[in-house]
Amino acid sequence: MNEHYRYNDCKERGRFERLDYTAINVKGERIPKYCNVYTPYGYEEETDKKYNILYLMHGGGGNPDAWMDSCPLKNLFDNLHAEGLVEPTIVVLPTFYTDGNASEGMAGQREFTINFQAELVRDLMPAVESHYRTYAETADEAGFKASRMHRAFGGFSMGSVNTWMSFGHNLDYFAYFMPISGDCWELEQMGGNKQPEATAKFLHDAAVNGGYTNRDFFIYASTGTKDIAYENLTPQMEAMKAFPDTFAFTEDDFTTGNVRYDAVPDYVHAYQLVFEYVGNSMPKFFKN
Numbered sequence: 001m002n003e004h005y006r007y008n009d010c011k012e013r014g015r016f017e018r019l020d021y022t023a024i025n026v027k028g029e030r031i032p033k034y035c036n037v038y039t040p041y042g043y044e045e046e047t048d049k050k051y052n053i054l055y056l057m058h059g060g061g062g063n064p065d066a067w068m069d070s071c072p073l074k075n076l077f078d079n080l081h082a083e084g085l086v087e088p089t090i091v092v093l094p095t096f097y098t099d100g101n102a103s104e105g106m107a108g109q110r111e112f113t114i115n116f117q118a119e120l121v122r123d124l125m126p127a128v129e130s131h132y133r134t135y136a137e138t139a140d141e142a143g144f145k146a147s148r149m150h151r152a153f154g155g156f157s158m159g160s161v162n163t164w165m166s167f168g169h170n171l172d173y174f175a176y177f178m179p180i181s182g183d184c185w186e187l188e189q190m191g192g193n194k195q196p197e198a199t200a201k202f203l204h205d206a207a208v209n210g211g212y213t214n215r216d217f218f219i220y221a222s223t224g225t226k227d228i229a230y231e232n233l234t235p236q237m238e239a240m241k242a243f244p245d246t247f248a249f250t251e252d253d254f255t256t257g258n259v260r261y262d263a264v265p266d267y268v269h270a271y272q273l274v275f276e277y278v279g280n281s282m283p284k285f286f287k288n
């Protein structure tokens, strides 16, 4: 199906497990939810090893299975680990929706991304990180903060909207961000297009208020020039250049800067392309 990714047999295969947990929805009710969790090859045996963790969010209308079903994400991560290209990393595939809310339109979607930022730290991260061996010594806010250099958030489309929300609201717990083909909706939906300067200022303020400079977090943003989100994400990224103490743009890795933006010629808005961005970003993560 994908013309760019070749499935690559890998003897060192990790595995996916389902993890059930409960979370509070936008109506304030506690409801059952689940996520899928990838553990790399050797996780079961290497019991004294700690793992980095990436929370990777699906796009609009999706669910925790979307990344698994739509692209060879597992084969990609198996090979990245087998070739030593990534630091050992657990990957969590959650959903920001609660009980079939995916159909509630764009305004509803924005509300869910905001609710999810509270769920993330209150419900999801404690459930995941008390169960799996991450760098969090304790699966609470203090433990998450102390281990933030080992935690990433990424996502595609609405998952990218969630990623910018996690930057704006949970920078204390995450140091690496992988927004793919989606802008920041803090101020309004498509805010990266409609209010790029104010959106960049919001993100800048979130960093400054938390005491973070351009060496304390790292953003690898990607899209394609024919992606429907290109015109939303690009003005926001341009506006972020006004704050170089917070966002130091680089075209290589994260040694000379902390923000990279790749816009791949002709790529469109599709899962069949976006995991290539994941494959480009992950080798740069967890090295600082």
Ligand code: FER
Binding pocket: 059, 060, 061, 157, 158, 161, 181, 182, 183, 190, 228, 229, 230, 232, 233
């Ligand atoms: C964008 C961010 C999110 C965007 C689209 C989305 C078109 C989501 C779309 C959907 O869920 O249907 O910048 O650009």
